[in-house]
Amino acid sequence: DQQVKQNSPSLSVQEGRISILNCDYTNSMFDYFLWYKKYPAEGPTFLISISSIKDKNEDGRFTVFLNKSAKHLSLHIVPSQPGDSAVYFCAARPNFGNEKLTFGTGTRLTIIP
Amino acid sequence: ETGVTQTPRHLVMGMTNKKSLKCEQHLGHNAMYWYKQSAKKPLELMFVYNFKEQTENNSVPSRFSPECPNSSHLFLHLHTLQPEDSALYLCASSLRDRGPNEQFFGPGTRLTVL
Numbered sequence: 347d348q349q350v351k352q353n354s355p356s357l358s359v360q361e362g363r364i365s366i367l368n369c370d371y372t373n374s375m376f377d378y379f380l381w382y383k384k385y386p387a388e389g390p391t392f393l394i395s396i397s398s399i400k401d402k403n404e405d406g407r408f409t410v411f412l413n414k415s416a417k418h419l420s421l422h423i424v425p426s427q428p429g430d431s432a433v434y435f436c437a438a439r440p441n442f443g444n445e446k447l448t449f450g451t452g453t454r455l456t457i458i459p
Numbered sequence: 460e461t462g463v464t465q466t467p468r469h470l471v472m473g474m475t476n477k478k479s480l481k482c483e484q485h486l487g488h489n490a491m492y493w494y495k496q497s498a499k500k501p502l503e504l505m506f507v508y509n510f511k512e513q514t515e516n517n518s519v520p521s522r523f524s525p526e527c528p529n530s531s532h533l534f535l536h537l538h539t540l541q542p543e544d545s546a547l548y549l550c551a552s553s554l555r556d557r558g559p560n561e562q563f564f565g566p567g568t569r570l571t572v573l
Binding site for chain 1: 492504555567
């Protein structure tokens with residue numbers, strides 16, 4: 347049973363527009379959420395995170411929103427740039443066991459110039 | 460070398476072979492991890508080492524044997540693997556017990572079992 351779900355395997359967005367990547371989770375014990383970005387032939391790279399005590403965290407062009415009641419988080423990228431084309435993974439962990447990350451299957455984002 | 464390095468980057472082996480994957484981190488971290496990524500599946504945590512001690516074995520078959528001689532090096536010894544073990548094996552490291560401890564990943568070893 348997948349506890350972290352990314353239901354869109356792929357997404358295409360025009361350069362300059364907003365990219366919105368979604369993630370849903372089922373485990374109410376998850377307390378900390380992360381987004382990773384992966385280019386081909388490279389390992390995932392940490393992008394941005396959010397604790398459950400917040401509903402929004404912003405870092406430059408990247409903003410993560412958390413809706414705990416809906417068990418849903420989203421990553422907004424604005425404006426989207428060609429270098430943002432990659433696979434994006436959502437991950438979650440319970441605060442008490444802070445090393446065990448549970449990942450989603452990823453969403454492949456393609457930015458169209 | 461900086462970050463997390465993994466060797467080899469690609470490995471093809473037969474089911475009767477014995478091979479080892481190596482991971483090294485140059486970040487001063489104290490926790491290291493092995494993950495498996497199969498096609499169209501999420502990354503699956505296999506093993507966790509904190510301060511060289513194994514703290515997590517996520518029901519991994521015994522044909523995968525990890526070794527952590529020090530906090531900078533991590534090995535995954537492979538023997539009598541099956542074709543379904545073909546996958547991308549990723550190593551990661553983090554600084555544990557210092558608040559949110561984002562994991563830093565290596566580039567992975569693409570393993571093919573014939």
